[in-house]
Amino acid sequence: MELSQLRMFKTIVDLGSIAKAAEQLHCVPSNITTRIKNLEEELGEALFIRKGRGLSLSPAGDIFLSYVNNILSLCQEAKRAISADGEPIGTLRFGAIESAATSRLPKVLSLYHKQYPKVHIEFSTGKWKELETAVVKHELDSAVIAGKSLHPDIECVEIYQEELVLIAPATFDSIHSPGDLIGKNIYMWPEGCPYRKTLENWLETHQIPAEITSIASYGTILGCVSSGAGISLVPKGIYEQLKLNGGIEGYHFDQLKPIKNYLLWNKNIGFHKAKDALLALVQSELSATQR
Numbered sequence: 001m002e003l004s005q006l007r008m009f010k011t012i013v014d015l016g017s018i019a020k021a022a023e024q025l026h027c028v029p030s031n032i033t034t035r036i037k038n039l040e041e042e043l044g045e046a047l048f049i050r051k052g053r054g055l056s057l058s059p060a061g062d063i064f065l066s067y068v069n070n071i072l073s074l075c076q077e078a079k080r081a082i083s084a085d086g087e088p089i090g091t092l093r094f095g096a097i098e099s100a101a102t103s104r105l106p107k108v109l110s111l112y113h114k115q116y117p118k119v120h121i122e123f124s125t126g127k128w129k130e131l132e133t134a135v136v137k138h139e140l141d142s143a144v145i146a147g148k149s150l151h152p153d154i155e156c157v158e159i160y161q162e163e164l165v166l167i168a169p170a171t172f173d174s175i176h177s178p179g180d181l182i183g184k185n186i187y188m189w190p191e192g193c194p195y196r197k198t199l200e201n202w203l204e205t206h207q208i209p210a211e212i213t214s215i216a217s218y219g220t221i222l223g224c225v226s227s228g229a230g231i232s233l234v235p236k237g238i239y240e241q242l243k244l245n246g247g248i249e250g251y252h253f254d255q256l257k258p259i260k261n262y263l264l265w266n267k268n269i270g271f272h273k274a275k276d277a278l279l280a281l282v283q284s285e286l287s288a289t290q291r
Contacts, residue, residue: 004035005038008021008036009047046061047064048061082271087118088118088276089119092119092120092122092142093122094122094142094143096131097128097131097146100261102241103241104144115277127190127193131143131144131264132145141274142279144282145264147262149264154264154266157279159261160286162259163235163236164257165233165252166256167231167248167249168230168248169225170247178203184231186210187212187221187224188212188214188215189214189221190214196233198259222234226242226248263279263283
């Protein structure tokens, strides 16, 4: 069963004859007759009742017509969906590191849903490397990570810079230098986190011995800090969300440079209007936070 056969069938029904259908479809009547007979053989039922030169739908043809109308309508919808001028629809599989998901993306996702209600978003969080791998394997259409991906299959664009804040319990003495961290417990995301690497480099530069406890959850990290157990280095967006609760002090150091965050996608996926719309919205909304 081919779409061309379905279009021929539909045109015959609309115009009432094979001759008129052939004229509209710019082909000879014998070609249409042969194609319709092949379709009937495949279906095992006659679609038309033939009376001399006249045609009328058979009971099977009448039932088949409703399905043909739906199929051809879906084909047109599919063309509109992938058209550069079409409205984004379908499923968008989107991932992000926890800091972006918690502080930067909620507003963006809310706006996206309002602007493109026909797109179903499947959102997930993960570690930097996990997200990159998922995009490479086409398990995610796009993701936000800290640091630039160098994978050959990845295309990425910087969307914002995340300032870093050293946080400590309000009960601790003020922190003025790396030396003030000596003897204090440090809680950070596991190896591979760019924020952790920034802190490690800072401490190493100043020859400060430190043992870092790995915790893959900002909620748990902040719980440890607010309870007085130790310190951490977190994105400014995370700090701003929690500082209003009290119990935590934030410290800024020029040597703890901001980390660039990127939106990435697999450059081999080709046209993806839902992803392109996300990129435009992310760039518009998150770049404004840098001004």
